[in-house]
Amino acid sequence: MASASNVMLAIHEKKTTATDLYRPLRLYIASAYSEREAAAADDDLCAVRDLRAAIEQPSLPDASSLEQRRDALLAYARALALVEPRFPISPDRAHVHSLTFTWHDAFKGNKKCALASVHLEKAAVLFNLGAVYSQIALSGDRSTDVGIRTACGAFQSAAGTFAWLKESGVAAKAVAAGATTVDVTPECAGMLEKLMLAQAQECFFEKVIAGGKPPALCSKVARQVGIFYEEAYAPLCAPPLSQHFDKTWVSHVQLKAAQFYADACYRYSLDLHEKEQIAEEIARLKIGMGALADAKKAARGVAAQLLDSVNKLEGNMKTNLERAMKENERVYLMRVPAAGSLGALPAAPLAKPISLAEALDASKERLFSSLVPDGSMKALSKYTEMVDDIIRTQAEKLQQASEITRVRLKEMDLPDSILSLEGNITLPFDLKEDIEAVQISGGPAGLEAELQQLRDLRRVNQELLVQTEELLQKEANEDAQFRTQFGSRWTRPQSSTLTKNIQDRLNLFAANLKKASDSDSLIERGVKENYPLMSILDKRPIESALPSISRPIMSLDGNEDAIVGALKQSLRQLESLGAQRAGLEDMLKEMKRKDDILPKLMAGVGSHDDLFKKEIAKYDPICAEIADNIVAQEQLLLQIQAQNEQFATVFNLEDYKAARERCYKQIAAAVAKYREIKKNINEGLNFYVTLQEAIGKIKQQCSDFIMTRNIQCREMIEDVQRKLAGFNFSSSSHNSMQRNSSVPPDQSSPSPPPRAPHAQPPYAATPGGDSRPGYSQPEPRPAYTQPYPPSYGAPPQQPPYGAPHPGQYHQQPPQQPPPGHDYGQPAYPGWRGPYYNAHQPQPQQPGPYPHPPYNAPGPYPPHQSYYRPQ
Numbered sequence: 001m002a003s004a005s006n007v008m009l010a011i012h013e014k015k016t017t018a019t020d021l022y023r024p025l026r027l028y029i030a031s032a033y034s035e036r037e038a039a040a041a042d043d044d045l046c047a048v049r050d051l052r053a054a055i056e057q058p059s060l061p062d063a064s065s066l067e068q069r070r071d072a073l074l075a076y077a078r079a080l081a082l083v084e085p086r087f088p089i090s091p092d093r094a095h096v097h098s099l100t101f102t103w104h105d106a107f108k109g110n111k112k113c114a115l116a117s118v119h120l121e122k123a124a125v126l127f128n129l130g131a132v133y134s135q136i137a138l139s140g141d142r143s144t145d146v147g148i149r150t151a152c153g154a155f156q157s158a159a160g161t162f163a164w165l166k167e168s169g170v171a172a173k174a175v176a177a178g179a180t181t182v183d184v185t186p187e188c189a190g191m192l193e194k195l196m197l198a199q200a201q202e203c204f205f206e207k208v209i210a211g212g213k214p215p216a217l218c219s220k221v222a223r224q225v226g227i228f229y230e231e232a233y234a235p236l237c238a239p240p241l242s243q244h245f246d247k248t249w250v251s252h253v254q255l256k257a258a259q260f261y262a263d264a265c266y267r268y269s270l271d272l273h274e275k276e277q278i279a280e281e282i283a284r285l286k287i288g289m290g291a292l293a294d295a296k297k298a299a300r301g302v303a304a305q306l307l308d309s310v311n312k313l314e315g316n317m318k319t320n321l322e323r324a325m326k327e328n329e330r331v332y333l334m335r336v337p338a339a340g341s342l343g344a345l346p347a348a349p350l351a352k353p354i355s356l357a358e359a360l361d362a363s364k365e366r367l368f369s370s371l372v373p374d375g376s377m378k379a380l381s382k383y384t385e386m387v388d389d390i391i392r393t394q395a396e397k398l399q400q401a402s403e404i405t406r407v408r409l410k411e412m413d414l415p416d417s418i419l420s421l422e423g424n425i426t427l428p429f430d431l432k433e434d435i436e437a438v439q440i441s442g443g444p445a446g447l448e449a450e451l452q453q454l455r456d457l458r459r460v461n462q463e464l465l466v467q468t469e470e471l472l473q474k475e476a477n478e479d480a481q482f483r484t485q486f487g488s489r490w491t492r493p494q495s496s497t498l499t500k501n502i503q504d505r506l507n508l509f510a511a512n513l514k515k516a517s518d519s520d521s522l523i524e525r526g527v528k529e530n531y532p533l534m535s536i537l538d539k540r541p542i543e544s545a546l547p548s549i550s551r552p553i554m555s556l557d558g559n560e561d562a563i564v565g566a567l568k569q570s571l572r573q574l575e576s577l578g579a580q581r582a583g584l585e586d587m588l589k590e591m592k593r594k595d596d597i598l599p600k601l602m603a604g605v606g607s608h609d610d611l612f613k614k615e616i617a618k619y620d621p622i623c624a625e626i627a628d629n630i631v632a633q634e635q636l637l638l639q640i641q642a643q644n645e646q647f648a649t650v651f652n653l654e655d656y657k658a659a660r661e662r663c664y665k666q667i668a669a670a671v672a673k674y675r676e677i678k679k680n681i682n683e684g685l686n687f688y689v690t691l692q693e694a695i696g697k698i699k700q701q702c703s704d705f706i707m708t709r710n711i712q713c714r715e716m717i718e719d720v721q722r723k724l725a726g727f728n729f730s731s732s733s734h735n736s737m738q739r740n741s742s743v744p745p746d747q748s749s750p751s752p753p754p755r756a757p758h759a760q761p762p763y764a765a766t767p768g769g770d771s772r773p774g775y776s777q778p779e780p781r782p783a784y785t786q787p788y789p790p791s792y793g794a795p796p797q798q799p800p801y802g803a804p805h806p807g808q809y810h811q812q813p814p815q816q817p818p819p820g821h822d823y824g825q826p827a828y829p830g831w832r833g834p835y836y837n838a839h840q841p842q843p844q845q846p847g848p849y850p851h852p853p854y855n856a857p858g859p860y861p862p863h864q865s866y867y868r869p870q
């Protein structure tokens with residue numbers, strides 16, 4: 001039931017029986033998730049069990065106990081918000097076994113409902129929370145300012161609680177789940193909300209009366225009290241509440257509604273009397289007294305305090321009515337209007353339900369945070385997609401706006417034309433990069449040094465070619481000399497027979513050098529002819545070569561500075577809008593990064609769609625700013641276009657643009673020509689480096705060949721000398737035997753054999769010469785100047801193997817050649833090298849090789865010039 005205190009009502013709590021939440025919930029976690037998850041959730045399960053146990057105990061009437069009770073109910077309500085989405089506690093989903101909640105009706109204690117439904121549990125807890133708020137309101141002393149403020153706030157919180165019970169759908173879900181007690185129905189929750197608002201408004205009325213406020217204001221506050229009571233009385237007269245509440249409840253609410261309607265009439269009549277509107281005053285007093293009389297007839301069992309208050313009000317109204325009627329009869333003589341012709345009394349609603357959304361928000365609670373059902377994850381995914389769609393749409397708008405700005409400014413040649421006017425000329429980015437690359441590589445001024453490298457490399461290659469040819473010619477001359485000296489005894493092949501392929505290769509190199517020299521001449525001519533065109537690339541900075549905008553020589557009105565200033569100001573505003581767009585995009589991304597609604601989803605407050613709508617609304621302000629930014633930019637671009645047209649007319653931009661484009665084309669042509677010449681020079685350098693390496697290899701091969709021929713020459717000379725010495729020795733022995741036949745043996749004495757005639761070889765050894773083989777003492781190659789740095793890849797110049805120096809063959813004892821030794825074969829198998837053609841017969845070529853020029857055609861394809869037409 002309810003209790004009356006100072007003619008107000010407080011709601012008693014629903015009673016419940018003890019329920020163990022721990023074991024059923026733990027079994028569900030173990031079966032639906034895992035035993036490990038169940039063990040991890042043990043502390044949370046104990047916490048929920050303790051919260052349920054705390055609300056099972058009856059509360060004490062003192063204020064501190066009521067506040068503790070309120071806090072316990074709020075904590076358990078938040079816990080239930082976290083339990084609901086994770087544990088399917090309902091009659092038709094028996095996943096959580098052996099869990100039933102039992103609650104008694106608050107107005108008829110003999111009726112109860114036992115149901116396996118978390119919705120019944122939530123509805124009962126919210127009902128008790130509203131009841132405790134109403135008890136807190138009545139526990140204070142309303143005769144004091146603190147007491148009346150406390151009562152007013154508590155009644156509004158109670159109204160908010162019952163409103164939440166109805167509007168959140170908790171009551172409806174409880175009924176749908178099978179709740180049979182009337183106190184948790186939406187109809188009862190709505191009635192209790194209006195009753196609590198009526199009593200909160202009544203507190204305001206008491207306050208304005210105590211504060212001595214004007215009668216008109218007091219009338220408005222009183223009328224709203226009556227309206228709230230009327231709204232509470234209406235559902236009490238209709239099913240299901242009409243047969244559930246005690247008659248005293250209905251009488252109390254009905255009499256309160258009449259009392260405050262009459263009080264509003266009474267306060268309103270006081271204001272009318274001050275205004276001397278006696279006729280309406282009489283009518284209002286009669287209407288209020290009639291409402292009181294009707295309500296008193298139906299009132300049964302109401303509190304005596306309420307009846308005393310009603311009677312007192314009725315007496316005051318009767319006194320004022322009599323006074324007003326006398327004054328009207330004697331003084332005013334006004335016609336009293338009919339009740340139906342009067343308008344409704346004005347009302348001033350001051351009491352409002354205090355929302356419990358913040359108090360019941362469980363998103364910050366950590367209970368069962370590790371348990372996330374699939375349904376919640378799907379809902380979160382849906383919300384994330386909604387947010388991503390907003391971010392993507394807004395980002396596209398921002399990017400499109402920035403692109404529009406870039407294109408429009410480029411069409412208007414801004415801000416380049418303003419910068420040119422101020423002397424800050426800029427080049428297109430691609431052209432600027434090309435020029436920087438040219439200048440880094442040396443520019444046109446550096447081409448002469450590279451041409452000199454070509455000349456030096458060409459000279460080095462020519463010197464190497466001549467040195468190699470001289471080596472071969474020298475060896476051929478020596479071979480011819482020995483052949484003349486020894487005649488038929490000199491049996492080894494002629495040099496020309498063995499060096500045919502090498503000589504052909506050298507002739508080919510000489511022809512290539514000639515063509516390369518012609519290509520170098522074409523390159524040098526191209527540099528000379530195109531240097532005036534390319535010289536613009538040597539200017540630093542290159543922007544100094546560009547034309548600039550100049551102020552008009554004659555000005556009619558002298559407003560050039562104003563035109564430029566206005567255009568620059570508009571461009572600065574446009575830049576600010578661009579920076580604002582970048583900031584807005586960052587704000588969107590940051591908001592998304594921090595947007596975590598999973599705790600709110602798991603709290604289970606309201607439907608997901610309502611939650612999504614509320615959370616998505618956070619992005620609306622930024623989206624509105626983006627839209628405003630885009631509109632402002634479009635208007636500013638139109639303004640800039642008009643200002644730029646005026647600027648172009650005053651400063652003759654068309655001529656400037658034409659001159660600038662011509663300069664751009666000249667620079668582009670100079671870059672292209674420079675690259676073409678640079679490419680030809682690089683190809684020439686690569687050609688000479690490669691050719692130098694090839695000639696160096698041929699020269700080394702020639703040195704090896706000459707060394708081998710020298711060894712053969714030494715061995716053949718020794719063999720010829722031995723043969724000559726043997727012939728002379730046999731003739732001398734025959735003559736000695738004839739002489740010695742007449743001489744006694746003891747008178748004979750040994751005499752040294754006569755010295756055989758010995759032709760001096762070309763490679764005579766000096767006394768004390770080195771006894772090492774001839775190839776161990778190479779003759780240093782003639783020195784020449786290195787024309788390019790090592791970075792160009794030129795091969796290191798090793799001294800070639802030369803002919804042995806004089807005295808090389810002394811100190812070397814003669815060796816007998818092996819039987820069948822053929823002096824016409826090479827001394828070692830691999831001397832021919834890569835240029836020896838083993839498949840072609842080696843024709844005999846008498847005499848030495850001719851001197852340059854090398855006109856003999858070779859078997860190799862002709863050299864292709866690396867020069868490209870200029």
